[in-house]
Amino acid sequence: MHPPMLEGNLAQPVIRRLNALRQLSDRGIALLQQAIQDGLQRARAGEDIVSEGDPVDGVRIILSGWLCRYKTLEDGRRQIVNFVLPGDSCDACVYLLSVMDHSIGALTPVTYAEIERAAFEKLLAGDRSLAEALWCETMVNSAIQREWTVNIGRRIALERIAHLLCELHERLLPVGMIEDGSCLFPITQMDLADATGLSVVHVNRTLQELRGAGLIVLRDRTLTITDLKVLQGTALFSADYLHTKRRG
Amino acid sequence: MHPPMLEGNLAQPVIRRLNALRQLSDRGIALLQQAIQDGLQRARAGEDIVSEGDPVDGVRIILSGWLCRYKTLEDGRRQIVNFVLPGDSCDACVYLLSVMDHSIGALTPVTYAEIERAAFEKLLAGDRSLAEALWCETMVNSAIQREWTVNIGRRIALERIAHLLCELHERLLPVGMIEDGSCLFPITQMDLADATGLSVVHVNRTLQELRGAGLIVLRDRTLTITDLKVLQGTALFSADYLHTKRRG
DNA sequence: GCGTCGACTTAACATACTTGAAATCGCGTC
DNA sequence: GACGCGATTTCAAGTATGTTAAGTCGACGC
Known part of the structure; x- marks a missing residue:
């Protein structure tokens, strides 16, 4: 076929x-x-x-x-x-x-x-x-x-969403779905809320904050991480738990 | 030896x-x-x-x-x-x-x-x-x-702690560590807080509430579940996720 | 071109939960 | 028996987050 x-x-x-x-x-x-x-x-x-x-x-x-x-x-x-x-x-x-x-x-x-x-x-x-x-x-x-348990249990909203974005970025990398720090991002804010244990309204507020800080651009189902290092810093993100061999 | x-x-x-x-x-x-x-x-x-x-x-x-x-x-x-x-x-x-x-x-x-x-x-x-x-x-x-992710993400404090107690009860049953609805319970309130994503103070308040409702007795490192059905009800607990064959 | 619908956004208000601090209790140690 | 220490309890005040509601925007159908 x-x-x-x-x-x-x-x-x-x-x-x-x-x-x-x-x-x-x-x-x-x-x-x-x-x-x-x-x-x-x-x-x-x-x-x-x-x-x-x-x-x-x-x-x-x-x-x-x-x-x-x-x-x-x-x-x-x-x-x-x-x-x-x-x-x-x-x-x-x-x-x-x-x-x-x-x-x-x-x-x-x-x-x-x-x-x-x-x-x-x-x-x-x-x-x-x-x-x-x-x-x-x-x-x-x-x-x-x-790690999700930790994320929802012990991180505040800003860290929590930042952490999720970092994780998705890191997981999309090895399958080649990141280009110039950008990727397709088909998740609605309601999904984001249900994933982070927050309300939609607060997810929206928090995304504004991340945008305002110049860390991400999220528009038209496309996510661009403008400053990965800082985003990872605010998320207290470490990729160790993904156990992924890094390229190179 | x-x-x-x-x-x-x-x-x-x-x-x-x-x-x-x-x-x-x-x-x-x-x-x-x-x-x-x-x-x-x-x-x-x-x-x-x-x-x-x-x-x-x-x-x-x-x-x-x-x-x-x-x-x-x-x-x-x-x-x-x-x-x-x-x-x-x-x-x-x-x-x-x-x-x-x-x-x-x-x-x-x-x-x-x-x-x-x-x-x-x-x-x-x-x-x-x-x-x-x-x-x-x-x-x-x-x-x-x-289930822990769900618990911490989507249940309020009272449900959350009730759910944890129900889970522990259910898990201790098959290994024979429950007698008359009672078991040894060596977890401090601080551990409970770290497990549920709450603060110690709020865990204490919530335990008082469960005691006040007559659902549990927790004293001297011993937990007694006084009313399992109601506790499970307030926890929105279902044991399915434990995939345990029930005796008999 | 108008209406509908889902996703996003913003505001005002309510509250569940946190923080900080201090009192009490039991328990083992010196 | 006094002390120290961890666990529990309670109080008062602060805040992060939820709720309700209403408005905007774009996409899609008729």
Whole structure:
């Protein structure tokens, strides 16, 4: 259906992401590309690709688009617990549990690959570097989750939003989605609020403050970090928890 | 050094904990007990058994005592990101990463088993039920971490503390540390504050409120949940995220 | 071209929670 | 038995953040 060339392009973010954790072998890359090609899927913005309570059937690998993991309280309060970016995979091993404890919703149109449990186990068994990279990614997700707990629990609004922006910047770097400190930023202020545990109004106030300080430009779904060092400073940000090998 | 009987008792919480996730085979239990016996360690209250920045050398399994995982900001603010209870293991697979991104500190005197990387890999390879149970536990830890994010981000103080108490209650049940709704509760109000993202003063106020409502009795390091149903209700608590098979 | 709708923005007000400080209590030490 | 110390408790005052509401802007449909 698609020419091989296109498939290669689609898998680029995933390969770059995993390579930043563990050097993938050629064999691993080939297996991965095949698995991706076999399970291509799309979702529209606003759609949930998995919902809380669903049985866990397999693994999803994001090729393009942004999503978020979130949980909702009975009375409607929502908390986004993580963003899922191109190259990320969802629940590389949550398939050990039987039921999803959270939902994953698309913030933009999304392309992803869905890999059934059996195929995924074959993938893991097929190449050690690939298996390790995927486990690794799961571990990094845990580390991110811990840092979010710290962020929401102990940072004030300004630091908190600054920290989130720093994290997203750092995570988008290895998959090649940052150009000149700018990136597409499809997150609404309401999403930002639900991700930081703040109200929309206060998120807005705080973004104004960051703009006023000349640290960021955020306009037309595009984020530019004008002064990364200072932004990281005000966020008390250190990239260590992302466990990403730096290029070079 | 110790009679086999005593070792069996030491490993009880671990076995019960893992059994609640995956039925362990006899072989798995035997391997586990041997590994535990080989790596017995102690720590005093207040001591860190692992610190942020340390190389990740192996895995620790808690036999008795309470600990917490925590991170500290440059200026001293501290956030506890999880409690570690008897039967829990620390970083069953974080050993895929090279450096700890958080510390683990003992809140009470602690007995634990330290298993080197090689021995641990042999353990995983030696019994499938054991390996699955340990991976499973790691996944549950991620789920707990997500729920903490929700808790701190979207619940008010009263709900937040109630939720934490419900979670601890639920986690202590399968390891047999709840008697008549009561348990040892060695956490200071300051720890509680650092775990919930609140100030000590407000934690105190909120505990008074829970006491006043007749939901809990907390005195002399002992917590009694007087009205579990109502406590869970005010916490908007559902145990689903703990993925624990219920007895019976 | 007008109306609708979602996202963003701003203002005024309310409050949940923090900060700082001091009193009390229990507990182990000298 | 006096002292010191950590944990708990209470008070008073301050502030970061939430809430409610209303207005703007751009995109999109008819």
